[in-house]
Amino acid sequence: MGRTIAVLGYGIQGRAWALNMRDSKLRVIVGVRPGKSFDLAKQEGFEVYSVADAVRRADVIAVLLPDMVQPSVWREEIEPNLKPGATVIFAHGFNIRFGLIKPPANVDVVLIAPKAPGRAVRDEFVKGWGVPALVAVHQDYTGNALKTALAIAKANGFTRVGVIETTFAEETETDLIGEQTVLVGGLMELIRKGFETMVELGYQPEVAYFEVLNEAKLIMDLIWEKGLTGMLLGVSETARYGGLTVGPQVINDDVKKRMKEAAERVRSGEFAKEWVEEYSRGAPRLKELLSSIEKHQIEIVGSELRRMMRG
Structure with missing residues (x-):
């Protein structure tokens, strides 16, 4: 060069x-x-x-x-x-x-x-x-x-x-929309709500953790390697049928509607304005939200289980 x-x-x-x-x-x-x-x-x-x-x-x-x-x-x-x-x-x-x-x-x-x-x-x-x-x-x-x-x-x-x-616009907007609705915000909240649901129904927190968080990595590895169809063919028929019939009832068109609303906040510049103002104040809301995640039961249980699994 x-x-x-x-x-x-x-x-x-x-x-x-x-x-x-x-x-x-x-x-x-x-x-x-x-x-x-x-x-x-x-x-x-x-x-x-x-x-x-x-x-x-x-x-x-x-x-x-x-x-x-x-x-x-x-x-x-x-x-x-x-x-x-x-x-x-x-x-x-x-x-x-x-x-x-x-x-x-x-x-x-x-x-x-x-x-x-x-x-x-x-x-x-x-x-x-x-x-x-x-x-x-x-x-x-x-x-x-x-x-x-x-x-x-x-x-x-x-x-x-x-x-x-x-384009700069396409990269920026898709990156922010993906982070907020799926990769960070969406995935984290799906895991957290699944954990809370199981614990509230009386199941052990440790069992709930393995089911909704630990196994999520194994499923994502299959999706990354083989795509959605490959993942479905890599799990049991029971998991396949349950996932295909119940999943769309939980993550439904109402969720998609809210995803589009979040996407419009990105495209309009509203999210960027909010984040710049938040950062200029020293990010107090971000710190508060992060602290609430750190104190959540799934993090307390998960920290101990990860420590035990490492030996």
């Missing part, structure tokens, strides 16, 4: 990208504030600079900082130091989609969003494989924005599996 790439942030995702691209023979530097991440990047052999210095030295800048940290760092350290014609990469489109970051017109702005946590991004690369990713172009100042994005995706192993071209 012949250009200097600055990875901003050396958390799980930033570390994975930096190591992968260095292994792919690209010139990588790291921009991070003093602290544990700064020290770790140094120990692992990278040239480490302040964010501002890294941006000044780089032709390609991968912004791998937390969503809510990005706008202030952008204003103070990134934008004032961008070279004309530089490429700015985001791994999630949140701040561009909702207008919290507005890049100058003389840079390329692209999205490379791996569909896996940072640990998997690194582990699969080391195995000689990769994880899938989404790629998008928001701004193509040089005419080479997509070409650069694909080169960086290739250096991280994403193209070994496949990349899908999308």
Whole structure:
């Protein structure tokens, strides 16, 4: 590639990208504030600079900082130091989609969003494989924005599996909708309500935990490996019939209607506005909600059972 790439942030995702691209023979530097991440990047052999210095030295800048940290760092350290014609990469489109970051017109702005946590991004690369990713172009100042994005995706192993071209809006909205209605919010509440139902009917909490939480991983593994039909063919006929007949009565069209309402809050920007305001107050509601989960019986029982199973 012949250009200097600055990875901003050396958390799980930033570390994975930096190591992968260095292994792919690209010139990588790291921009991070003093602290544990700064020290770790140094120990692992990278040239480490302040964010501002890294941006000044780089032709390609991968912004791998937390969503809510990005706008202030952008204003103070990134934008004032961008070279004309530089490429700015985001791994999630949140701040561009909702207008919290507005890049100058003389840079390329692209999205490379791996569909896996940072640990998997690194582990699969080391195995000689990769994880899938989404790629998008928001701004193509040089005419080479997509070409650069694909080169960086290739250096991280994403193209070994496949990349899908999308838009910042589609990636951001589907990511938030999926997290809220299925992957985090929906799945967690389904498990919790199933546990509460069994315990309220008089069943042992430990038995309920194994049924609704522990076995959920085994079912998801089957779905991930073989799809919905493959999962159904991998369980008993009794489970198959019960699941197909009762499941739609529990997770019904009323649930789908509420999912669409949640999706509209994302698409309208209402959720983003709420989250930005919550974060600006120090996230008191988030802390309260997290505390209530930590105190829930399923977590107390599960902590003990997981400890016992580890030996």
